[in-house]
Each structure stands twice: as C-alpha cells, then as structure tokens.
Amino acid sequence: MRTTNVQDQVLRAALDLFSTQGYATTSVQEIVAAAGVTKGAMYHYFASKDDLLFAIYDRLLSLQKARLEEIVAAGAERGDGVEEVLRAVCEDVISTSIEFLPEGTVFTRSQHMLTPERQKEVKRRRREYHEEFEALLRRGIQEGLFRDDVPTAMLIAHFFSDVHYLSQWYSPTGPATAGQVAEQITELFLRGIRATT
Amino acid sequence: MRTTNVQDQVLRAALDLFSTQGYATTSVQEIVAAAGVTKGAMYHYFASKDDLLFAIYDRLLSLQKARLEEIVAAGAERGDGVEEVLRAVCEDVISTSIEFLPEGTVFTRSQHMLTPERQKEVKRRRREYHEEFEALLRRGIQEGLFRDDVPTAMLIAHFFSDVHYLSQWYSPTGPATAGQVAEQITELFLRGIRATT
DNA sequence: CCACACAAACCGACCAGACGGTACGGAGGT
DNA sequence: ACCTCCGTACCGTCTGGTCGGTTTGTGTGG
Numbered sequence: 288m289r290t291t292n293v294q295d296q297v298l299r300a301a302l303d304l305f306s307t308q309g310y311a312t313t314s315v316q317e318i319v320a321a322a323g324v325t326k327g328a329m330y331h332y333f334a335s336k337d338d339l340l341f342a343i344y345d346r347l348l349s350l351q352k353a354r355l356e357e358i359v360a361a362g363a364e365r366g367d368g369v370e371e372v373l374r375a376v377c378e379d380v381i382s383t384s385i386e387f388l389p390e391g392t393v394f395t396r397s398q399h400m401l402t403p404e405r406q407k408e409v410k411r412r413r414r415e416y417h418e419e420f421e422a423l424l425r426r427g428i429q430e431g432l433f434r435d436d437v438p439t440a441m442l443i444a445h446f447f448s449d450v451h452y453l454s455q456w457y458s459p460t461g462p463a464t465a466g467q468v469a470e471q472i473t474e475l476f477l478r479g480i481r482a483t484t
Numbered sequence: 485m486r487t488t489n490v491q492d493q494v495l496r497a498a499l500d501l502f503s504t505q506g507y508a509t510t511s512v513q514e515i516v517a518a519a520g521v522t523k524g525a526m527y528h529y530f531a532s533k534d535d536l537l538f539a540i541y542d543r544l545l546s547l548q549k550a551r552l553e554e555i556v557a558a559g560a561e562r563g564d565g566v567e568e569v570l571r572a573v574c575e576d577v578i579s580t581s582i583e584f585l586p587e588g589t590v591f592t593r594s595q596h597m598l599t600p601e602r603q604k605e606v607k608r609r610r611r612e613y614h615e616e617f618e619a620l621l622r623r624g625i626q627e628g629l630f631r632d633d634v635p636t637a638m639l640i641a642h643f644f645s646d647v648h649y650l651s652q653w654y655s656p657t658g659p660a661t662a663g664q665v666a667e668q669i670t671e672l673f674l675r676g677i678r679a680t681t
Numbered sequence: 682c683c684a685c686a687c688a689a690a691c692c693g694a695c696c697a698g699a700c701g702g703t704a705c706g707g708a709g710g711t
Numbered sequence: 712a713c714c715t716c717c718g719t720a721c722c723g724t725c726t727g728g729t730c731g732g733t734t735t736g737t738g739t740g741g
C-alpha cells in the first residue's frame with residue numbers, strides 16, 4: 288500500500304484541526320496528539336507543517352481536475368450539447384465541494400499560509416481548471432447559447448464564487464441536500480448566462 | 485477629534501499587513517514599525533492585537549449596514565419598485581466592496597482568528613444584514629417578480645458569494661471598472677432570480 | 682529455524698528564537 | 712501635583728523543527 292497508517296491519521300487530524308481552528312493557530316503538537324502519533328513519527332513522513340497544508344490542496348485540486356476532465360470526455364463521447372456538459376460539470380463540482388467541505392474551508396482560508404512557490408502552484412492549477420471551464424463557456428457563446436456581453440472571466444468568477452462560498456454557509460444538517468443545492472445553484476448560474484433570444 | 489494620529493497610522497498599517505500577509509503571520513512589531521510608532525504607543529490605544537483585527541470588521545460592517553439602510557429608505561421614500569431597490573443595493577454593496585478590497589480580504593480570511601465572542605458578534609451583524617436583504621427578496625417573491633422555487637437562504641448565499649469573492653479576483657488595474665463589475669454581477673444575479681412568466 | 686545485518690520507522694527530550702504583552706519611568710501639558 | 716501619552720527593556724510562553732538513539736521489520740546465509 289502507498290500510504291501508511293501514520294500518514295493517513297496525521298493528514299486526517301490536520302484537516303480536521305486546520306478547518307476548525309485555522310492553520311496558524313494549530314500546533315504540530317496538537318496534530319500529532321489528535322492523530323495518536325508522536326512528533327518524531329510525523330516528521331519522518333512530512334518535511335514540514337507546510338507539507339500537511341499543501342497535501343490538502345494537492346488532493347482537492349487533483350480530484351476536481353480529474354472529475355472535470357472525466358465529465359468533459361464523457362460528454363464529448365456521447366456528443367452532448369455544451370449546456371448539457373456545462374450543467375454536469377457545475378453540478379459535479381458543487382456536489383464534490385460539499386462532499387469535501389472541510390477541505391474547502393481550509394482552501395479559501397489558508398492559501399496565503401503556503402510557501403510562495405506553493406501558492407504559485409495552487410494558482411497555476413486553478414487557472415488550468417478555469418481555462419478548461421472557460422473553453423466550455425466560449426463554445427456556448429460561439430453557438431449563440433450563452434450571452435456575449437459579459438467577459439468570460441467574470442462569468443467564471445461568478446460561478447466559482449458560489450463554489451468557494453459553500454464552505455461558509457452550507458450545513459449537512461440543514462434543510463437542503465447536496466444534490467438540491469448543486470441543482471439550484473447551477474440553475475441560477477445557467478439562467479444568468481443564457482443568451483436572450 | 486475622536487481618533488489620534490497613532491490610532492490611524494496603526495490601523496492603516498494593520499489593514500495593509502493583514503491583507504497582504506495574513507493576521508497570524510504579522511507580528512505586532514511589524515505593525516508598529518510600519519506605522520512608525522512604538523509598541524508602547526500602540527498598546528496605549530489598543531488592548532490587544534485582536535482589537536486591531538476587530539476594528540477592521542467593525543468598520544466594514546457598520547459602513548455596509550448604514551449604506552443598505554440609506555438605500556432602502558431612499559427607495560421607500562421615492563416609492564421605487566422592489567427590483568429597482570434591490571438592484572441599487574446590489575450594485576452599491578459590490579462597489580463598496582471593491583472600494584474596500586483589503587478589508588474584504590481580511591474579512592473572509594481571518595474571521596476565525598477573532599475571539600469567539602467577536603466571531604459571534606460578526607456573525608450576528610452579518611445575519612442582521614442578510615435579513616434586511618432577505619426582506620427585499622420576499623417582497624419581490626410576494627409580488628411575483630422573483631422566483632419562489634428556490635429558498636431565499638440560497639438566493640442570499642448566491643449573491644453574497646459574489647461579494648465575498650471579489651477580493652480574490654478583482655484587480656483595480658484590470659480591464660473592468662468597479663461600476664461595470666457591479667452592474668454585470670447584479671445583472672447576472674437578477675436574471676437568475678427573476679420569475680419565469 | 683536461527684543468527685545476524687541493515688535499514689526503515691519511530692521516540693521524546695531538547696533547542697533557538699519569536700511572539701504578545703507588561704512594567705516602569707520619563708516627558709510634557711494643564 | 713497630576714494625568715495622558717508614549718519609549719524601552721524585558722518576561723514567560725510557546726513554536727516548528729532537530730537529533731541521537733531505540734525499536735521493529737525484513738531479507739540473507741548457514
């Protein structure tokens with residue numbers, strides 16, 4: 288197996304503590320105590336506290352990217368229309384973000400705590416993701432389905448604002464299910480960007 | 485006068501450093517050095533580092549609340565329709581958020597660094613603001629202008645996600661002016677929430 | 682089945698330094 | 712004489728990270 292029990296436990300504890308207390312206010316001592324391991328064990332697998340934080344980003348970015356490409360590929364194979372694909376992508380990223388809510392909390396809140404190089408990498412990978420998203424928008428605009436009087440950059444920001452904001456208001460114990468939220472936000476977004484015929 | 489030069493300089497420096505480096509990674513030493521005062525002077529006016537952070541929240545919350553009420557009152561006096569008032573409110577909060585972009589950065593990023601009581605107060609005042617916003621939405625729904633198939637809580641989240649996300653992507657040196665952004669986001673939002681007749 | 686070797690896994694006491702905050706005294710106005 | 716304002720030196724605490732050493736696992740030769 289690729290990951291040991293120690294790594295798993297530490298990352299799990301780190302995610303939990305970072306998302307509830309914040310990165311800076313969580314000490315390595317707390318993390319290893321919560322994980323049930325010692326500092327020596329932890330520093331055997333991770334070079335720094337920063338590694339723990341970055342692991343959270345890496346996992347989420349990889350996951351979202353993979354899902355995006357999977358959906359786009361499946362849509363292309365099926366010959367789906369742009370709006371259909373875009374809807375699937377939107378609903379999926381929202382659902383996934385709800386599934387990984389603690390990660391989302393850390394993601395928005397602690398980006399500036401990463402080392403500068405890693406901040407750059409996170410930015411780069413987010414940009415890549417956005418560009419793939421933008422390609423869908425452009426296709427839709429070209430086909431006359433989506434409005435062309437608002438820059439795509441703003442449409443992207445408009446959608447991902449919802450995605451990032453999820454961790455600040457959504458509660459699994461609340462009235463709405465993840466699926467409902469995904470559907471409704473996507474609907475609001477699509478309604479906003481459709482061309483007026 | 486109410487505020488001394490020391491207070492002003494310190495708060496200005498704190499805002500600048502908190503927004504660029506983050507609260508936890510900014511030391512009191514750095515702040516007083518940037519403000520050109522000594523620690524003794526600072527601690528004469530502020531009880532703790534936390535006070536500096538809360539001052540940023542307090543100012544922004546007060547400002548936004550005041551502007552909201554002003555606009556709603558003006559709209560009521562003029563006898564404006566709900567959509568007209570809501571549009572004015574939305575455009576104003578976006579413009580204001582752009583005007584106070586560093587405050588917005590700190591706002592979203594450092595809420596969990598406040599003392600628990602102050603976190604509660606921030607939450608309470610935000611909720612008050614949202615409730616006033618919600619009243620507009622409800623009025624619009626009642627009048628059949630806005631859709632009633634999506635919970636108002638979600639419509640609120642959908643709009644304020646854009647507001648909070650501004651500090652993460654908007655650049656004053658970018659292509660879009662504050663006014664354009666305010667107009668376009670508001671347009672996207674309103675288009676999304678209008679009832680389909 | 683054992684003895685041995687060697688590396689990976691792990692322990693926990695221990696730094697060096699930075700941090701927020703304080704104590705105390707002086708300066709200057711009233 | 713007194714109070715506000717502020718400078719300086721200092722304190723106790725906590726932090727991320729290290730390091731020498733021990734334990735555990737595993738492959739190997741007899």
